[in-house]
Amino acid sequence: xxxxxxxxxxxxxxxxxxxxxxxxxxxxxxxxxxxxxxxxxxxxxxxxxxxxxxxxxxxxxxxxxxxxxxxxxxxxxxxxxxxxxxxxxxxxxxxxxxxxxxxxxxxxxxxxxxxxxxxxxx
Amino acid sequence: xxxxxxxxxxxxxxxxxxxxxxxxxxxxxxxxxxxxxxxxxxxxxxxxxxxxxxxxxxxxxxxxxxxxxxxxxxxxxxxxxxxxxxxxxxxxxxxxxxxxxxxxxxx
Numbered sequence: 001x002x003x004x005x006x007x008x009x010x011x012x013x014x015x016x017x018x019x020x021x022x023x024x025x026x027x028x029x030x031x032x033x034x035x036x037x038x039x040x041x042x043x044x045x046x047x048x049x050x051x052x053x054x055x056x057x058x059x060x061x062x063x064x065x066x067x068x069x070x071x072x073x074x075x076x077x078x079x080x081x082x083x084x085x086x087x088x089x090x091x092x093x094x095x096x097x098x099x100x101x102x103x104x105x106x107x108x109x110x111x112x113x114x115x116x117x118x119x120x121x122x
Numbered sequence: 123x124x125x126x127x128x129x130x131x132x133x134x135x136x137x138x139x140x141x142x143x144x145x146x147x148x149x150x151x152x153x154x155x156x157x158x159x160x161x162x163x164x165x166x167x168x169x170x171x172x173x174x175x176x177x178x179x180x181x182x183x184x185x186x187x188x189x190x191x192x193x194x195x196x197x198x199x200x201x202x203x204x205x206x207x208x209x210x211x212x213x214x215x216x217x218x219x220x221x222x223x224x225x226x227x228x229x
Contacts, residue, residue: 035218044207044209045209045211045220047211047219050216050218057216061217104153105154105173106154106155107213108177108213109156109211112167
């Protein structure tokens with residue numbers, strides 16, 4: 001059974017940095033693209049970033065482009081999100097999710113972590 | 123970016139009701155549309171992918187339809203555990219986007 005476990009969340013001041021991690025187990029991590037998705041308090045889901053299975057391609061939401069960096073370590077089955085220049089509106093629960101790509105159905109996110117809380121406050 | 127618009131934003135329903143939620147994309151996304159369910163305090167759960175394919179383990183009362191820009195999620199007979207928030211999400215573009223969500227509330 002696939003499992004994703006996020007860590008690294010916490011309380012941080014505006015302008016500071018934080019690094020999230022997502023530990024994967026129960027599947028061949030290097031075969032899958034991985035995403036970060038966040039949810040601000042009382043709000044909907046917002047996609048943050050994706051990294052392809054081999055790390056060759058990365059894409060970011062406009063709201064985090066230039067501040068956040070997604071990376072992965074396939075030898076340690078771990079996904080990361082480096083968050084710099086944090087703002088109050090980055091406060092959210094951050095989820096990692098695994099993407100399965102179907103030949104005719106596109107990508108879908110079939111496994112999610114439990115989420116880690118990031119609070120940006122002075 | 124592709125905008126996803128869900129309607130309604132919330133719905134008051136009863137157990138046994140048939141529920142329909144609509145999702146509209148700002149441009150054609152073919153069938154690259156997924157539906158997720160999220161219960162309070164929990165991670166989202168994949169229900170439907172490719173607009174109409176049922177994810178393994180998801181009850182058959184859930185179904186999806188549509189293509190291009192207009193999509194529908196249907197719950198044929200609402201069960202108590204279905205009171206949750208539902209999101210559509212497009213995977214046509216590498217800049218993925220969600221709808222704003224539809225919250226099902228008990229009437």
